[in-house]
Amino acid sequence: MIEELKVLSGFDKSGHKEGFDEIVFKPGETISIVGPTGSGKTAFITDIELLAQGDTISRRRVLLNGAPPPPSIRYNPALKPIAMITQNTKCFADLSVQEFLEIHARARGISSSQVVGKTIDLANMFTGEKIYNDLRVTILSGGQTRALMIADAIFIGGAPIILLDEIENAGIFKQEVINIIQDTGKIIIFVTHDPVIALHTQKRIIMENGAVKKVLLQNELEAFATQNLIEIDRRIGLIREELRSGSIITRELIGLKFAQEV
Ligand SMILES: Nc1ncnc2c1ncn2[C@@H]1O[C@H](COP(=O)(O)OP(=O)(O)O)[C@@H](O)[C@H]1O
Numbered sequence: 001m002i003e004e005l006k007v008l009s010g011f012d013k014s015g016h017k018e019g020f021d022e023i024v025f026k027p028g029e030t031i032s033i034v035g036p037t038g039s040g041k042t043a044f045i046t047d048i049e050l051l052a053q054g055d056t057i058s059r060r061r062v063l064l065n066g067a068p069p070p071p072s073i074r075y076n077p078a079l080k081p082i083a084m085i086t087q088n089t090k091c092f093a094d095l096s097v098q099e100f101l102e103i104h105a106r107a108r109g110i111s112s113s114q115v116v117g118k119t120i121d122l123a124n125m126f127t128g129e130k131i132y133n134d135l136r137v138t139i140l141s142g143g144q145t146r147a148l149m150i151a152d153a154i155f156i157g158g159a160p161i162i163l164l165d166e167i168e169n170a171g172i173f174k175q176e177v178i179n180i181i182q183d184t185g186k187i188i189i190f191v192t193h194d195p196v197i198a199l200h201t202q203k204r205i206i207m208e209n210g211a212v213k214k215v216l217l218q219n220e221l222e223a224f225a226t227q228n229l230i231e232i233d234r235r236i237g238l239i240r241e242e243l244r245s246g247s248i249i250t251r252e253l254i255g256l257k258f259a260q261e262v
């Protein structure tokens with residue numbers, strides 16, 4: 001059981017100590033990591049993935065439940081409580097989506113017959129390109145693969161800590177999806193450029209020059225603004241799909257209120 005994940009500060013790219021002592025993450029928490037390209041976002045979550053002990057470029061240390069994890073947990077992928085999904089995540093098995101999930105569920109000792117369907121439904125909430133049960137996992141697009149891997153990590157994989165590195169580009173994150181994630185009691189960290197995801201998370205870490213520059217907690221105004229942004233985002237998603245399928249824009253589609261103002 002993970003009760004707490006803690007990152008102890010390291011050093012920035014210029015060798016200066018980071019301006020925090022420790023950052024604590026609790027189960028059920030959603031966190032975003034933002035900052036310009038090259039600012040150290042991937043390095044930060046990779047430190048978590050590796051359960052770094054002062055032995056990575058940043059010299060950060062990561063504690064699980066207050067203590068350094070034993071080597072058996074650090075080096076045994078089956079015991080590691082962390083799933084990381086990146087732009088490069090791929091499935092190599094020559095199986096259908098359904099078979100792939102069934103085998104994984106069986107390996108995890110999950111007997112629920114609904115879990116496969118639930119996982120595919122969730123994956124379809126992450127991506128606009130529909131994933132069907134009988135598609136081969138090897139022919140899924142990058143966006144579909146990442147969507148499936150995230151849903152699999154949430155419903156089937158046991159990892160209580162999920163790290164997502166800029167996976168939003170090809171997919172669509174919706175409010176329900178983040179809500180589902182929040183309800184799983186996992187620690188979910190998004191490296192993201194998407195303002196909706198960044199504002200939707202409870203904690204926001206800002207990176208600069210390889211170091212954590214700030215840790216912000218979502219405030220009330222941001223929580224409120226997020227609801228509007230989600231609606232705008234949803235509308236843009238709908239318009240994108242309509243344009244792709246050759247539709248012309250209607251008043252309803254762009255939102256009547258907006259249309260009247262034009
Ligand atoms: N604290 C640090 N000290 C030294 N080098 C770092 C540090 N953090 C990141 N780097 C290096 O800087 C480069 C960019 O970091 P990266 O994490 O890939 O940035 P981002 O994901 O924000 O684009 C990488 O080569 C990485 O190894």
Ligand SMILES: [Mg+2]
Pocket residue numbers: 041042043165
């Ligand atoms: Mg990166």
